[in-house]
Amino acid sequence: MKSKLDIIFRLNFRIIAPVVLMLSLIGVGLSIFVLGTLSDFQTSSIKEDMVWTSKLSYDIVNRQYYSMVMSGGLRDRKLERIDQGKALGELEDFGRQKDFSVIVYSETENRLVLNGGFPIGFIRRIEHQFPESETARVKWAGREYYVYHFGFGPWRWQIFHLKDASQYAGLIVNIRYAQWATGLILVLAAALLYLLLRWNINRPIGQIIHSIEEGGLPVYRGIREFEYLAGGIGRMRKSLEERERFLARVFDSIQDGISIMDTGMRIIRVNPTMERWFRHQMPRSEERRVGKECRSRLSPYP
Numbered sequence: 001m002k003s004k005l006d007i008i009f010r011l012n013f014r015i016i017a018p019v020v021l022m023l024s025l026i027g028v029g030l031s032i033f034v035l036g037t038l039s040d041f042q043t044s045s046i047k048e049d050m051v052w053t054s055k056l057s058y059d060i061v062n063r064q065y066y067s068m069v070m071s072g073g074l075r076d077r078k079l080e081r082i083d084q085g086k087a088l089g090e091l092e093d094f095g096r097q098k099d100f101s102v103i104v105y106s107e108t109e110n111r112l113v114l115n116g117g118f119p120i121g122f123i124r125r126i127e128h129q130f131p132e133s134e135t136a137r138v139k140w141a142g143r144e145y146y147v148y149h150f151g152f153g154p155w156r157w158q159i160f161h162l163k164d165a166s167q168y169a170g171l172i173v174n175i176r177y178a179q180w181a182t183g184l185i186l187v188l189a190a191a192l193l194y195l196l197l198r199w200n201i202n203r204p205i206g207q208i209i210h211s212i213e214e215g216g217l218p219v220y221r222g223i224r225e226f227e228y229l230a231g232g233i234g235r236m237r238k239s240l241e242e243r244e245r246f247l248a249r250v251f252d253s254i255q256d257g258i259s260i261m262d263t264g265m266r267i268i269r270v271n272p273t274m275e276r277w278f279r280h281q282m283p284r285s286e287e288r289r290v291g292k293e294c295r296s297r298l299s300p301y302p
Contacts, residue, residue, distance in 0.1 A: 047135045050148040053098055054133075054161055060090045061152050061159070084155060088114045091159070100163035107156040116162065127158055137165065208233065 064087035068080060088104060092114060095102035101116035103123050112120050122140055126147055130136040135148050144165040151158050204226035208218040217234040220226050251258065257274035261267055 046146055050135045050146060050161060050163065051133075053094075053100065054148050054150055054159075057091055057094060057102065057159055057161065058150060058152065060094060061087045061155070061157070064090070065152075065154050084113070092116075095161070100161050103160040103162065105158040105160070107158065113157075116160075118162065123160055126160065138162075204230075212237075 064083050068083040071079070091102045091104065095116070101118065102114060103112060103116040103118055104114040105111070105120070105123055105127070106113045112123065115123075118140065126136075126138060127149065130147065130149070132150050133148070135146060138145050138147050145162045146165060147160060147162050149158055149160040200223060204220055204223055207220050208226070208230050211218040211220075211230075212233070217237060218230040219234075220230040251269075251271050254271055255273055257277050258271045259267060259274050260269045
């Protein structure tokens with residue numbers, strides 16, 4: 001007969017383990033989905049920030065150009081340079097306020113009219129490597145930058161925004177915390193489900209098995225379904241015991257000698273009549289009789 005621990009272990013393996021495994025697989029899938037969503041959120045947030053600042057920069061330059069046109073300075077190169085200088089000053093101040101570098105390359109003059117601390121070769125490489133109006137990530141002097149550039153046609157300018165990636169460290173840290181929190185919640189949910197299943201399944205079944213091993217009727221109070229199971233087992237056991245006692249009385253009352261043997265001709269049980277007939281050959285103790293060969297114990301000949 002299997003021990004209670006063996007039965008409960010098998011129960012854990014067959015019922016609880018698949019449930020926890022299924023939850024774990026769901027958790028892994030959900031975690032991958034959440035991590036992907038958070039990563040997309042991080043990327044989209046950075047892109048939106050770069051697009052927003054670039055739009056404001058474009059408005060600064062466009063406003064200055066429109067002011068020049070309205071004042072009649074379009075044909076006056078000197079006035080145009082003054083207005084361009086004003087635009088560059090506003091761009092530099094705006095970049096300083098928003099913690100990013102603004103670089104302006106003039107295609108007409110083939111030089112940087114606002115360098116922002118970066119060499120022209122690096123800026124031209126960005127221009128050729130990445131298309132306009134797209135956020136990209138580049139490295140320079142051991143640091144990483146997010147870059148976004150766009151053109152201003154009337155002055156033939158290419159305007160570049162470079163922002164140190166460390167400026168988004170707070171956002172990235174918060175997203176990492178969210179990722180870890182999601183994983184921790186999934187682990188706690190799996191552990192809670194495991195403990196809940198053990199409490200609601202293992203404990204009742206363990207009590208029922210313990211009662212049966214002690215030789216008594218299974219008794220349990222708590223979960224209704226297990227109460228019904230314990231009651232059903234108890235009623236079945238009572239019925240079997242009563243039936244066994246009835247068959248034992250019938251077996252013992254038969255006046256013919258009856259011997260029950262297994263396929264190896266070993267004694268399993270004999271009735272009282274058989275015991276009287278062969279009392280000189282078989283042991284008086286039933287424990288000593290069971291398992292003896294029939295030919296050696298029930299032969300009518302000495």
